[in-house]
Amino acid sequence: MRISVDPVLIDTLNEAPPLAKVGGQPWTEIPQDLYIPPDALEVFLEAFEGPLDLLLYLIRRQNLNILDIPIAEVTRQYMNYLALMQDMRLELAAEYLLMAAWLAEIKSRLLLPRPAQAEAEELDPRAELVRRLQEYERFQQAAQRLDALPRLERDVFAASAAPVERQIQREPPPVNLADLLNALRDVMTRAELFGHHQIQQEALSVRERMSQVLEQLDAQHFTSFTALFRPEEGRRGIVVTFMAVLELLREALLELVQVEPFAPIHLRRRI
Amino acid sequence: MPELKIILEAVLLAAGEPLSLDRLLDIFPETERPEREVLRSTLVKLAADYAGRGMELAEVASGFRLQVPGTFAPWVSRLWEERAAHYSRALLETLALIAYRQPITRGEIEEVRGVSLSSSIMKTLQERDWIKVIGHREVPGRPALYATTRDFLDYFGLKSLSELPPLTTPRDLDVISAELERRASVTPDSPPLPEPFHV
């Protein structure tokens, strides 16, 4: 359950409608013992960022110096707030209860008489609480200053104008021969092609020449067999071309036509 | 070929995000690449062009950004109904702690704030790319160490963390303690507080 407050109603307190509902009971007037100004009702108790926040709130409300906290009084108020939260069935986090215990401990230590000689060494029991409150307060302030910085999308805005032509230039990845070789070794090792596969016997240059011959030929027209050979390549080149043609024929990639024995041989690609 | 200053203007506008000097140099083919110092002085000239205009050249952590100054927020914000997010106090306090105390663990944040930290806050901050995990503290549980990002600086218009508003200086515990003792001896009793709010 929440305390719901209509700010307009606060200005017109004499009016009948309930100011707030607490524990199901409608409030039609501000309680006399309320030391917090009415607008504080707008602050939901659940909006406190934990026990340190609540304590700082109590201290600020009283314009108290953080170094001069009357522990007994602050503890009493703190406990009242916890009671209020419990009445409103806010889930009370462990941190709040821990703080209550801490406050009670400080209070009891302050009440205990201290031997004169111990006084010198012993820190004031409030010191640690004050340190933590101060530390938290620093970051509360830092958060406020951070929030006040001119922020993109709220205060300043990125200026942009769409380019008329936006082409993305893509650089293809570089590859080196060693990469290629490594890839081949991997695939070959996996395929266990070595030892019994024809690759070992097969001439790479024959494979290359097979590609070249296929490119040279077309499917529509016959090409003269002799046109495939280039004398400048010498004997080895001729042998390679011849083997390439044989291999292509074996793989049924070419069609060979010879009208009669010793007549010119013609080749074309199978469609 | 257009003037260098105008090319920079075009590129910054097309980018719509901060561009570092290196990235600005990279838009020129090697043979036409200006000197770094020339680039810098040209940017200064460009910035001067925008006096009294609807934009300004700002230098943030990731480089140079053309932006619409805050003076125009009243009109610009009417373009988008709900664009400028309002962040909760819890989120801002957490962000402040990470910004000023980085690298920091979740436990350390919780200790200063005195309250446990909701996961949604850390998630929001990470989704906005304002914070990131930069390592782990070598203690049991190896908690993640958080730090702010370059995007965080860009977003808040800062060139570096040193431009953050200064933190108020903490008071030394011994000083606090001495102060408390002194006061206690002067005024043993604090004035009573007004009546608390009862329900």
Place this chain on the structure above:
Amino acid sequence: MPELKIILEAVLLAAGEPLSLDRLLDIFPETERPEREVLRSTLVKLAADYAGRGMELAEVASGFRLQVPGTFAPWVSRLWEERAAHYSRALLETLALIAYRQPITRGEIEEVRGVSLSSSIMKTLQERDWIKVIGHREVPGRPALYATTRDFLDYFGLKSLSELPPLTTPRDLDVISAELERRASVTPDSPPLPEPFHV
């Protein structure tokens, strides 16, 4: 309050997208809203300001937009140059198989690699002009036969396929590979490989 023209400039720059006259009018509170005709003539004045600058005001279907003219494309497009990542293992293996076993069908590549081949790999290799279809095998389905291109040879600095390191045994491949790396680190130009494979 800034001049109307400057407010429009700021809003158009912040929007980064076309804004219709109606939307531009909407950014003003009702009491300060300019006449439609005033708005239009102010936009004309604004457009004139951009002569010789890195931006221009264009009227497109959905309204007015500040844009970077096409003349700046040579510089602007370099902003988005994508740094090449690496090719996948699958792509390199496929390329190696095509280089050493050409002409080869897709099915044959799949058979050796033992996995099916993604179309994107063949597409990438073709787009890079490293492989091409040089025919079809006369078997059911008439699968395309792939071979490497002259561009492929040029890229790897080979005069012909016979300059590719010879295929022998995996162990030899290790040796060749180590040799290639050694040479690459010593001299930028790779000298011819020891013994090309001859018929």
